[in-house]
Amino acid sequence: MSIAIIGAGMAGAACASRLVRQGQQVTVFDKGRSAGGRMSSKRTVQGYLDLGAQYFTARDAAFMAQCQHWLRAGNIAQWQGRLARLDNGIVVASPDESVRFVGAPSMQAPVAALLHAVSLHTGCQVDQLAFDGKRWQLFSAGVSLGQFNHLVLAIPQQQAEQLLQYAISLNPELNQLFATPALLPCWAVNVTLAHSPWPYDGIFGETGHPLSWLARQGSKPGRCQGEHWLLHFSAAFSQQYLEADSSEIAKLALQALQQLTGEPLSAKVSHCHRWRYAQQNPAFPHYGMVYRPELALGLAGDWLNGGRVENAWLSGVQLARELQR
Numbered sequence: 001m002s003i004a005i006i007g008a009g010m011a012g013a014a015c016a017s018r019l020v021r022q023g024q025q026v027t028v029f030d031k032g033r034s035a036g037g038r039m040s041s042k043r044t045v046q047g048y049l050d051l052g053a054q055y056f057t058a059r060d061a062a063f064m065a066q067c068q069h070w071l072r073a074g075n076i077a078q079w080q081g082r083l084a085r086l087d088n089g090i091v092v093a094s095p096d097e098s099v100r101f102v103g104a105p106s107m108q109a110p111v112a113a114l115l116h117a118v119s120l121h122t123g124c125q126v127d128q129l130a131f132d133g134k135r136w137q138l139f140s141a142g143v144s145l146g147q148f149n150h151l152v153l154a155i156p157q158q159q160a161e162q163l164l165q166y167a168i169s170l171n172p173e174l175n176q177l178f179a180t181p182a183l184l185p186c187w188a189v190n191v192t193l194a195h196s197p198w199p200y201d202g203i204f205g206e207t208g209h210p211l212s213w214l215a216r217q218g219s220k221p222g223r224c225q226g227e228h229w230l231l232h233f234s235a236a237f238s239q240q241y242l243e244a245d246s247s248e249i250a251k252l253a254l255q256a257l258q259q260l261t262g263e264p265l266s267a268k269v270s271h272c273h274r275w276r277y278a279q280q281n282p283a284f285p286h287y288g289m290v291y292r293p294e295l296a297l298g299l300a301g302d303w304l305n306g307g308r309v310e311n312a313w314l315s316g317v318q319l320a321r322e323l324q325r
């Protein structure tokens with residue numbers, strides 16, 4: 001059975017790795033320069049910067065076992081950041097006992113490890129699909145990428161909807177998956193400071209505050225040393241400023257940071273990144289994954305399973321199980 005997987009993020013990689021282990025013929029396509037998706041660290045001369053996922057936790061037993069495997073192989077490391085939270089706009093200590101992981105040396109490392117033995121085509125945006133009732137044909141810029149017995153979409157909801165217009169016309173039930181936006185945006189900004197304003201490595205935002213997260217990158221293995229602070233704006237703020245340009249977002253990030261420290265800052269913004277599809281809309285239902293045998297079609301991804309890295313992995317693994325039945 002030949003299977004095409006669109007998307008080499010955690011969900012697509014987990015699905016591909018399971019299927020290849022079962023002897024299936026799998027080809028993965030991703031439009032990015034490398035695998036990882038939203039688990040993405042930007043390489044800079046001073047080290048990596050995590051612009052997307054910041055860390056991940058493991059609650060499910062199977063994912064915990066997977067994390068142990070990655071730990072032994074050196075693909076991930078434990079992050080023991082000193083934690084704080086905002087309380088009425090004031091930074092207060094907030095330590096806990098949770099175990100948190102980061103990719104090593106970059107966030108995409110565990111995804112790359114899953115895809116080690118998989119046929120992967122990066123830099124390849126799939127922009128058209130055709131289904132003849134038995135086989136799917138994939139196209140990129142008018143060029144056929146081949147025909148496959150099964151198709152898996154492991155991409156964010158809004159991008160899947162664009163590709164699936166034809167399948168939706170064959171099976172209007174699929175429409176319900178796209179009735180509500182599953183993923184909300186997030187602006188990420190990296191700020192370089194002369195010295196650390198706080199004795200912490202990660203700060204959780206609070207409801208109503210424009211910032212949802214701040215993290216000192218140098219506290220993670222392989223990341224930029226020095227005072228590089230990665231800021232995430234909340235979903236509400238990011239939605240409001242979705243079409244703003246980077247210079248405006250940079251200014252707002254410095255203002256928000258200055259308000260938190262309460263003193264003039266010697267700070268410079270080095271990167272601004274807009275994630276259009278970032279974090280789970282809490283109102284979106286959990287499907288786990290979706291498999292439609294009559295269409296030889298599967299969908300996986302964090303957006304179908306409650307967001308988070310762990311849930312993306314679980315969604316991909318669950319879909320692989322369905323495809324092997």
Ligand code: FAD
Binds near residue numbers: 035159
């Ligand atoms: P993705 O990672 O989005 O993978 C989809 C892939 O599909 C991408 O590589 C993309 O390039 C590719 N693609 C899309 N369309 C096409 C196409 N037409 N053709 C070819 N390829 C295509 N989770 C946590 O657990 N902890 C965190 O701290 C955390 N923080 C986050 C912070 C931010 C700013 C963001 C954006 C996300 C964060 N997350 C966090 C969520 C986590 O990153 C995701 O849950 C997880 O990485 C999603 O994996 P996925 O495989 O479902 O999707």
Ligand code: NAI
Binds near residue numbers: 083204
């Ligand atoms: P987790 O268990 O560390 O955090 C879950 C939530 O619990 C946090 O968002 C925070 O509100 C709270 N929390 C945890 N520890 C805390 C502490 N010591 N002090 C104060 N509050 C604390 O991790 P989990 O469940 O694996 O979630 C991953 C993280 O990824 C979350 O912080 C989530 O918000 C974030 N995320 C961000 C996205 C974005 O686009 N910015 C997208 C997806 C996830």
